[in-house]
Amino acid sequence: MFGPTRSPRFRSALAGTLGVGLVFGLAACGGSDDSDDDSNTAAQSIDCAQFSSFGDLKGKTVSVYTGIVTPEDTAYKESYKPFEQCTGVTIKYEGDKSFETQILVRAKAGNPPDLAIVPQPGLLKQLVATGKAVEAPAEVAANVDKFWDKNWKEYATVDGKFYGAPSGASVKSLVWYSPSEFKDAGYKVPTTLDELKTLTDKMVADKKKPWCAGISSGEATGWPLTDWHEDMMLRLSGPETFDKWVNHEIPFNGPESTAALDAVGAYLKNPAYVNGGLGDVKSIATTTFQDGGLPILDGTCSLHRQASFYAANFPKDAKVAEDGDVFAFYLPGKTATEKPVLGGGEFNVAFADRPEVKAFQTYLSTDTWANIKAKGSQGWVSANKKLDPNNLSNPIDKLAATILLDPNTVFRFDGSDQMPAAVGSNAYWKQATSWITGQDTKTTVDNIEKAWPK
């Protein structure tokens, strides 16, 4: 009688004590400290006085959330070190490949990072719409006025409020080619759209398939075509019309947009022009964008329109330089004097207005940071006007920086990145893909217009 009644009691009491003890024990080991193993090796001396107005920031932490992962993240972390040493703030960097969906989930759930590196103005608008993004401090706005073209500020401005300084930038209006092929065949880099057409025809006369392209990119399949279309829109109708088109002040299926898509079709839907080394016109749809320009190295393709970041897709032993195996030239404007450039970039958007976050935002908006970052990076440029191209080590980055910093350049941000997500990251891609596999231009632009949110 005694044993059976007493022993479960005893056991349950023991279990309870153990349980409570464990919970307390856990709480005790909760406050694990982040060991600071800053080695002063990569430290570069910067003027620390600029952060003194933010007060004593020692021991504070700023979390950064971004889609930039290994290996590109190293250069970012290194470039934060001078700031960390000046202020004693710890920067916690978190790179995540699914950043673009997760940042919205986190913002909506009330768990945003202190700072996010946002790659599209459209996403920036969505983040502002969640009500969690914080307006950029006056110091940042002043720096952006000083160091960037005013267009850039507008991309990060929603309803008159400015949300963050631009970070990196990329130039999309580039055509990759083989310098040695050009030299051997006596081709010249074209300076107008007409010359580009003449060059293409000359290559056809030389029994070549001049252009190669690939638009396959998982669920984002189709995006390289939207870049083509936007580049033509910018060239044929001019930057003002381009802006109206992007903001839907003129319809997507208007005459300008139709003409631009037809201009792309004159190249990419012409079986005599494509798809060098990759198949027929349709093969553009199934070739991954990473593979799209590689036939240049095999000599089966001569021209490939793709952004500056495409340099990373060439094999390591291929020399990317003006005198190397492959290089790029600026996709010319209608005339030699017009220099419209389509590009992209990221913005630093904050979700907290603590002094240490403001100080960090300010640091990222300076020319100091842009130059430190440039020195440590490959395949990275900024549109910061005080960026010294000599700090860039690789030729294609130098070319991109030169184009961005040219006073004659009229820069426009990638249009699909600014359009509402239902168009810019869904209908536009999908319809462009259908277009290259046979759908006519009118149906294509009509369908995209129809998908525009009311």
Next chain:
Amino acid sequence: MFDTAETTAEKFTQMFAAILLFAAVVGIILFIAGRFGGRRGDKIVAYSYLAPTLIMLLVGLVYPGMRTIYQSFFDAAGSAFIGLDNYKTIFTDTDQLTVLRNTVFWVVVTPFVATAVGLLYAILVDKAKMESFAKALIFLPMAISFVGASIIWKFVYEFRPDQGNVKQIGLLNQVLVWLGGSPQQWLVDSPLNTFLLIVVMIWIQAGFAMTVLSAAIKAIPDDIIEAARLDGVTPWGMFRFVTLPAIRPAVVVVLTTIGIGTLKVFDIVRTMTGGQFNTSVIANEFYSQSFRSDNQGLGSALAVLLFVLVIPIVAYNIRQIRSSEAL
């Protein structure tokens, strides 16, 4: 402690912390349950054991489910009530109708073909030499994840142009070239591409069907089979009047289980075509509307539709399992 772990040591610390936390919760429940005795106590004990499960179901399933249904009546941003408009879109918009058509293809073809292949194979290898080896062969794809299988099949369908000295790397096109044909871009033409994706699902699921059905066939009492043999049954008659009726419950369970899995198919479509070339299905469309297109309302409506479509199959499946257990 609750931040993202970066070093291996931190990850281990977090893992042990989680295990300890689990042990602590179990300990506390045991403690509470142990405080009560007697007849009334039994009830309390039962409820305190059920409580964690109930709480998790409420927080992790019931609440999100209700919330999704609620959201499906709102617009893209989730701010304005629009009634049944999202559902109207699903059944009228051309793109969405393609999605529904593809889902019908998937659900009609996959369970029946996978079960038929599995059943045929199970009967053929039954009591054959090397039976377990033959079964392992067809069961192996089950061990591969959907994404892994999709990548394998993407290579099977891979296209290289028919020019110069370019070599095919896709199995299907290489076979075609050997037979004197020219390589095709398999995944571009709709609706053929949807059926080529369905092949992947069948490849994965046939092994499951085969295993379950083979076990059911082995469970048929020998005396029935002998009696049928003595009556001079033909092989077809044996299958039609003895084997099939005897394993009917197992066949239904296999059909419905594969059917449920097929309705929810997402990985294969997303990995192989990303829903391009008119191959999207409900689960994939629900994801791209919610997360890529920023249309919460339509995304939720698609999720609700999927839920509604799965329920009858699940209910039927459970009833079948029950009745087969009752036998």
